[in-house]
Amino acid sequence: MSALLSSPTLAAIALLAAACQPATDEAVSATQITETPMTNPVVHFEIPVTDMDRALAFYEAVFELELDRRETDGYDMAFFPRADGQYGASGALAQGDVYRPAKTGVILYFDVTDIDAVIARAASRGAKVLYPKKNIGEAGFVA
Structure with missing residues (x-):
């Protein structure tokens, strides 16, 4: 679990803890916790699954990468x-009693170098394209 805790994460945790405490002269400011502004505050997501092997x-x-499988909590x-x-x-x-896959909720976007190849690999593994590839200007494409 310690691999998940980076400086911005620790800063966010410290800010949360500070927000729950009464104000004192010893309160730590955000600039004392981290020197870098947190421009992308999301540092971790979990995708619920019912069949981890699958x-x-x-x-x-699909993404041509290796995930690190282990038991956590x-x-x-x-x-x-x-x-x-x-x-x-x-x-x-993530698989477990608190994780429930759903078709509604948060949508995650993965940055890839070749969206067509990723769509093809996903389709070859049984995925359905729910949102056809669309040009979104300077940002590239989304599907």
């Missing part, structure tokens, strides 16, 4: 690669 095989094949999890000290988020696939 989900792990799917995500590794009693839950079966598979962590996406993370570049510590860099802005942006990483996360994990």
